[in-house]
Amino acid sequence: MKYLFTNVIGRFIIDDNGSITKDSAPQKTQLKELPTEKINLALEAFKDKKYFASFSEKNKEITKKAIKDSVNEDNLITQTISNITELDRAGNLLVKRLREWYGLYFPELSERIQSHESFVEVILAKSKTELTKEFSVENLMGADLSKADVDEMLLLATQVKALYEVRKQHEIYLEGIMKNYCPNILELAGVTVGAKLLELGKSLKHLAMLPASTIQLLGAEKALFRHLKTGSRSPKYGVVFQHQLIQNAPKKIRGKAARMLADKLSLCARLDYFKGEFKAPEYRKILEEKIK
Amino acid sequence: MKYLFTNVIGRFIIDDNGSITKDSAPQKTQLKELPTEKINLALEAFKDKKYFASFSEKNKEITKKAIKDSVNEDNLITQTISNITELDRAGNLLVKRLREWYGLYFPELSERIQSHESFVEVILAKSKTELTKEFSVENLMGADLSKADVDEMLLLATQVKALYEVRKQHEIYLEGIMKNYCPNILELAGVTVGAKLLELGKSLKHLAMLPASTIQLLGAEKALFRHLKTGSRSPKYGVVFQHQLIQNAPKKIRGKAARMLADKLSLCARLDYFKGEFKAPEYRKILEEKIK
Numbered sequence: 001m002k003y004l005f006t007n008v009i010g011r012f013i014i015d016d017n018g019s020i021t022k023d024s025a026p027q028k029t030q031l032k033e034l035p036t037e038k039i040n041l042a043l044e045a046f047k048d049k050k051y052f053a054s055f056s057e058k059n060k061e062i063t064k065k066a067i068k069d070s071v072n073e074d075n076l077i078t079q080t081i082s083n084i085t086e087l088d089r090a091g092n093l094l095v096k097r098l099r100e101w102y103g104l105y106f107p108e109l110s111e112r113i114q115s116h117e118s119f120v121e122v123i124l125a126k127s128k129t130e131l132t133k134e135f136s137v138e139n140l141m142g143a144d145l146s147k148a149d150v151d152e153m154l155l156l157a158t159q160v161k162a163l164y165e166v167r168k169q170h171e172i173y174l175e176g177i178m179k180n181y182c183p184n185i186l187e188l189a190g191v192t193v194g195a196k197l198l199e200l201g202k203s204l205k206h207l208a209m210l211p212a213s214t215i216q217l218l219g220a221e222k223a224l225f226r227h228l229k230t231g232s233r234s235p236k237y238g239v240v241f242q243h244q245l246i247q248n249a250p251k252k253i254r255g256k257a258a259r260m261l262a263d264k265l266s267l268c269a270r271l272d273y274f275k276g277e278f279k280a281p282e283y284r285k286i287l288e289e290k291i292k
Numbered sequence: 293m294k295y296l297f298t299n300v301i302g303r304f305i306i307d308d309n310g311s312i313t314k315d316s317a318p319q320k321t322q323l324k325e326l327p328t329e330k331i332n333l334a335l336e337a338f339k340d341k342k343y344f345a346s347f348s349e350k351n352k353e354i355t356k357k358a359i360k361d362s363v364n365e366d367n368l369i370t371q372t373i374s375n376i377t378e379l380d381r382a383g384n385l386l387v388k389r390l391r392e393w394y395g396l397y398f399p400e401l402s403e404r405i406q407s408h409e410s411f412v413e414v415i416l417a418k419s420k421t422e423l424t425k426e427f428s429v430e431n432l433m434g435a436d437l438s439k440a441d442v443d444e445m446l447l448l449a450t451q452v453k454a455l456y457e458v459r460k461q462h463e464i465y466l467e468g469i470m471k472n473y474c475p476n477i478l479e480l481a482g483v484t485v486g487a488k489l490l491e492l493g494k495s496l497k498h499l500a501m502l503p504a505s506t507i508q509l510l511g512a513e514k515a516l517f518r519h520l521k522t523g524s525r526s527p528k529y530g531v532v533f534q535h536q537l538i539q540n541a542p543k544k545i546r547g548k549a550a551r552m553l554a555d556k557l558s559l560c561a562r563l564d565y566f567k568g569e570f571k572a573p574e575y576r577k578i579l580e581e582k583i584k
Contacts, residue, residue: 083386148468156375176440
């Protein structure tokens, strides 16, 4: 009696006394599947060293395939939002340096332009003489530097500006992915907060499984553990704090607002994961009415 | 009797009973300078509130002028080298992110190219198919991403490459300043280490006044204070450690080599500050012979 046994490395023909041969022409063979009670016998036989190499090879192949297939929108979103965070950090490092450096040349300007982005734009677009007029600054403290010295600063400014532009482009890209993958979260949370929630929740699937109270605190892990350890005040919000609705809410009700927002975000995550309706605009309206 | 008294806000005519008038036509007036014994009287008179505004005004003007005049090569060098340090940090942040992100697409590549700079060059220059051949990688684990996804990564790569280029340009600029300002330090220490020494020493003047033993430890302040506080081992070198001579020296004699290098660097700083001869190549030869 011969049986057919199929495992990850192929199809094998096993006879009653346990000898195994590889089934090289599977289409033509007409054999009975190995009955359950004999499977142990077959598995025992595969402990033979001669199969180890093929097992290992096949195992690697399957793992590689699994890794390849595991890349999905979650990964792309996580990588992009992490990169946006990194770009912000790098941009901040460099723009602070630029302000200080440019301060040797024109120290009065830095305090007059708060926004980093406008500062970079302005010094790239206009000369010191033009800016002196525009901001009506007198008695300049800045040194009269050579063109070469100033050019070096402007080179850095160009670089910082480019970083800002890449950041914007990344946001547009992120929005594109999220529009298909999680339209409800995108609509209610916005690009940045939405992507950060996905990053912190590890994946849309996992985010959809989290209770709203956890979503409310995603990103506040440090404060939460400090609270648990030392009994300090418990945090009221994580990244949801950056949401426009919470930012605009009166300070007193921010905690409550964060809870309501997290409730709706949790619903959005579930709708998106289970490919439900597009209900986010409705939720937004409800929240906007309640939080005033 | 009328006297002339000059102070920061102008020239004044003082008569014997202490009344003061501003001297508006200084060229024509022929008056005696206020004798020393009467200066106190005059200074007393200037406590009058009516002069406060002009004093304050003039004071600001002088301070601004002093600030303006204080900008020199030291500041430019310090700013530029700080900026190079910042660019390195920003570049590292972003390139690590890029490697991880690109890893979704082609994870096998990252470990094959150690240098960050070559990694960026390579992914910008060649497609995945070309690279697969070149590095003879099989069974790819990377996901088949859309062109839009890959373009987003390459956008970041372009940015990182630009950061590296700005860094190089800054080094060229720095070398230009240092060639005139401190040729000996530049020759013996090189651009980066030389500029870092100037940054840590605050100025060429101050660096020239420092003992060689301090120059040896510039940049190792943290370890030095830990040593003084806790009795841990004393540091052997600060930024001089990054010097080629120390890097190439056998580990056993590195401490000694750092001391010798610091000795010569201290001489270089003095030669440069007092506009002495160009002796650095000679020193370099001596050091190269001793440190082997």
